[in-house]
Amino acid sequence: MKIQLASSYGFCFGVKRAIEIAEEHKGSVTYGPLIHNKDEINRLKVGFDIGLAENLNDIQTDDAVVIRTHGIPKNELEVLNTQDHKVIDATCPYVTTPQNIVEKMSDDGYSIVIFGDASHPEIKGVVSYAKYQDDAFIVLEPEELDDLPLRGKVAVVSQTTKKPEDFAKIVAALMLTRKEIRVFNTICNATFENQDAAAELAKDADVMVVIGGKHSSNTKQLHSICQRDCANSYLIENETELDASWFDGKTFCGISAGASTPDWIVQNVIDSIQEMKQ
Amino acid sequence: MKIQLASSYGFCFGVKRAIEIAEEHKGSVTYGPLIHNKDEINRLKVGFDIGLAENLNDIQTDDAVVIRTHGIPKNELEVLNTQDHKVIDATCPYVTTPQNIVEKMSDDGYSIVIFGDASHPEIKGVVSYAKYQDDAFIVLEPEELDDLPLRGKVAVVSQTTKKPEDFAKIVAALMLTRKEIRVFNTICNATFENQDAAAELAKDADVMVVIGGKHSSNTKQLHSICQRDCANSYLIENETELDASWFDGKTFCGISAGASTPDWIVQNVIDSIQEMKQ
Incomplete structure (x- = not known):
């Protein structure tokens, strides 16, 4: 196989x-x-x-x-x-970027809008760099913008892990009521690169193994993406959860792993599958 | 009446x-x-x-x-x-604004995107203010952005008479592929103010008269907006086209006029209607 x-x-x-x-x-x-x-x-x-x-x-x-x-x-x-x-x-340099942007734009007299989760450590860090804390706002939905006391000039950044389409909705709502907005696309592609690569592989594989935390939203999303194109897609945390019967009669096994899964666990899984098929 | x-x-x-x-x-x-x-x-x-x-x-x-x-x-x-x-x-000061923005942003190293009609005199004027003419682009549809050799930093303005929703689509497409975009909402509300006011009046009136050029897209749009809420909506260029029968049994006549219709023509129409109803 x-x-x-x-x-x-x-x-x-x-x-x-x-x-x-x-x-x-x-x-x-x-x-x-x-x-x-x-x-x-x-x-x-x-x-x-x-x-x-x-x-x-x-x-x-x-x-x-x-x-x-x-x-x-x-x-x-x-x-x-x-x-x-x-x-x-x-x-991460991709997080330092929005920190620096928020600091500079706040200093330059722009109201700050951050698209992200207020409780996420990254966002707690990014918002803290605004010079004027009462002129920096964290939002998740366009509707939240309605009541904000924003100035005519607004700078907007995104949490690195958010979806670009959702960020675009925030920007669309902002731009209709403000004279100038400065949009800094601070979204990192890494999450989507893993998803795109898994989807691509799942089209060809007749069995897919996704390795990551059972409670990790990132890993669960990878798993569901694989299931779309490969019915035999399994989510495991490590090699001890493998079942030899998954590979019976299969010729092509694809492997992906969540963003918190170290390479050595991935390698253990590959080794175990190879042993099973010997 | x-x-x-x-x-x-x-x-x-x-x-x-x-x-x-x-x-x-x-x-x-x-x-x-x-x-x-x-x-x-x-x-x-x-x-x-x-x-x-x-x-x-x-x-x-x-x-x-x-x-x-x-x-x-x-x-x-x-x-x-x-x-x-x-x-x-x-x-118009609302046109001077995008001219100045394009000049300054081009000088500051931003690629320029103008949402508008390349053949419209306003846009011919606005684009001419870009310091680097080979780095300023006029687009009407988001798809046109795909092939443009834009830098990572882009400033975008709109023709004053465009629809905000359409401008938002251009911005959404731009922001997903660029590191920074500066969005200057240079749309003027005047057109929409006339439309909103006509729609409001048409709800109460039992006859609406819209005055303006028969070939003016602006006037035709006003007319169709009125027709939504008032079946007896008429489009005329001046008072000579009025027909007394339109007002038979009517109690409330609403009046609107296209953006190229001078007040004195509007007043002539009002005077003529009043004479008809004496």
């Missing part, structure tokens, strides 16, 4: 980069989990002595602190710097 | 202003017709000795030249200034 990986799968550029940065700083602590995958966090702990601090207060005086891909609010960064920690910034 | 004018009708702010400017400059010539209404152009000729030059070459050395609301291309303005004409600028 042919086994083929999707042309894009698993960790995005920013997460790969953050893990490499952490590995280069043995003994550091990450402020918040570097990735939503316990096995990978455990690997970093065992192999590189990387600790985890869920709160600012949990960070010890002599800790070197890794900032994760989502970034953190500006005032928290200032606290860390004041406390003389060694700060290792692994904020 | 009650006769009521729509709360907004006829000339827009820019045209009213241009006619006042022309009246203040007796003996001048307008470069292009000031308005698409022969009766009004004749009134200006007879009452104020305002001439009409259709082409640059038709303008005599000693003519004072009125620039109409649409504006003119920058190079033509330079020619007029070089020839030492007295130039009287009646360009």
Whole structure:
């Protein structure tokens, strides 16, 4: 049986980069989990002595602190710097961009609109860079714009993981009532690249295995995309969940993985499938 | 019978202003017709000795030249200034705005996209203000954007008379492929104000009279909007076309007028209806 990986799968550029940065700083602590995958966090702990601090207060005086891909609010960064920690910034460059845009545009007199989830760490960080916090607004739906005390000049950015079509709806609503809007398309394609590659592969494969957290919306979406074109699509967290009967009579197995699935788990799955078919 | 004018009708702010400017400059010539209404152009000729030059070459050395609301291309303005004409600028301020935006944004390194009709005098003027003519593009449909060699930074303006919903489609298409777009909503509400006011009045009136050119798309649209709510809606060019039978048994006559219809024609129509009903 042919086994083929999707042309894009698993960790995005920013997460790969953050893990490499952490590995280069043995003994550091990450402020918040570097990735939503316990096995990978455990690997970093065992192999590189990387600790985890869920709160600012949990960070010890002599800790070197890794900032994760989502970034953190500006005032928290200032606290860390004041406390003389060694700060290792692994904020994804695709997140630094909207942080910088919000800071500059707010300073230039634009009202700020951020399309995203107010509770998401990335957005908490991005909005914190507005110079005028009472002139920066986070919205998820166009209707939320109606009651905002926006100026005639508005700058708008998006959470990196949002859908472009939904961002376009926010922009369409804004542009009809404002004299000038500056639209910065800060959406990152990584999520969609994995989805497009999985869909492409599912057309040819007669069995698809998607690897990732059962509760990860990202992984579940990959799975449902594969199911559209390949009825025999399975979602597993690791190789222990494989069932040899899935591959009976099959000739082409496609593999994809969610954005929080490390490569070594993907490789374990591929090895196990190959053993089953020997 | 009650006769009521729509709360907004006829000339827009820019045209009213241009006619006042022309009246203040007796003996001048307008470069292009000031308005698409022969009766009004004749009134200006007879009452104020305002001439009409259709082409640059038709303008005599000693003519004072009125620039109409649409504006003119920058190079033509330079020619007029070089020839030492007295130039009287009646360009609508709502048109000067996109001219200035295009000039500044082009100078600041943005590709320029103009949503409008390439053959419309307003757009010929607006596009001429781009510093880099090979980096300024006029489009009517989102699909036309696909093949344009646009930079990552794009500034976009609209012809003043376009529909906001259609402009939004251009913006939506642009924002999905560009890093930054600056959207300047340069649409003027005047057309829509006349339409909204006519629709409002047509709900209450049992007969509607719309005054304007039979070939004016603006006037025809007003007429069809009125017909939606008032079956007895009539389109006339002036009072000679009125028919007394239209008002038999009617109690409330609403009046609207296209954007090229001068107030004095509207008043003639009202006077004639009142005479018919005496």
